[in-house]
Amino acid sequence: MLIDFTQYQLYRFDELAGRIQAEPEKYLNFDSVSDFYKAVWLQDFPQGTTWTATGLDDGAEQFDAIIEYRGHFLRISCTGKIAIYCSICAE
Structure with a gap:
C-alpha cells in the first residue's frame, strides 16, 4: 500500500x-496575540503550517487569525461573534 504523504498531511x-x-470555545480563548502563538494545539497542525494573528492588543477582544x-x-x-472559515485556497 502506497501512502501519499502530502495528502495525509492535508487530511490532518x-x-x-x-x-x-x-x-x-475549546480552542479560542486568548487574552493577547502572544496567547494565540503559545496555543499548544497549533503544534498539532502539519509541519510547514503557517499562522498569523492580529488584534488582541491592549485588552482588545477582537482578533483575526x-x-x-x-x-x-x-x-x-x-x-x-466568532466566525470560522475553512477552505482550499485557489492555487
Missing part, C-alpha cells in the same frame, strides 16, 4: 480545522 490539517470549527498549509486555510474572525 483539514481534520484539526474541522474540530476547531465544530468547537471553537489565518492558519495555512499547502493551499488549505482556516480563517478565524472574532468580533464579538
Whole structure:
C-alpha cells in the first residue's frame, strides 16, 4: 500500500480545522496575540503550517487569525461573534 504523504498531511490539517470549527470555545480563548502563538494545539497542525494573528492588543477582544498549509486555510474572525472559515485556497 502506497501512502501519499502530502495528502495525509492535508487530511490532518483539514481534520484539526474541522474540530476547531465544530468547537471553537475549546480552542479560542486568548487574552493577547502572544496567547494565540503559545496555543499548544497549533503544534498539532502539519509541519510547514503557517499562522498569523492580529488584534488582541491592549485588552482588545477582537482578533483575526489565518492558519495555512499547502493551499488549505482556516480563517478565524472574532468580533464579538466568532466566525470560522475553512477552505482550499485557489492555487
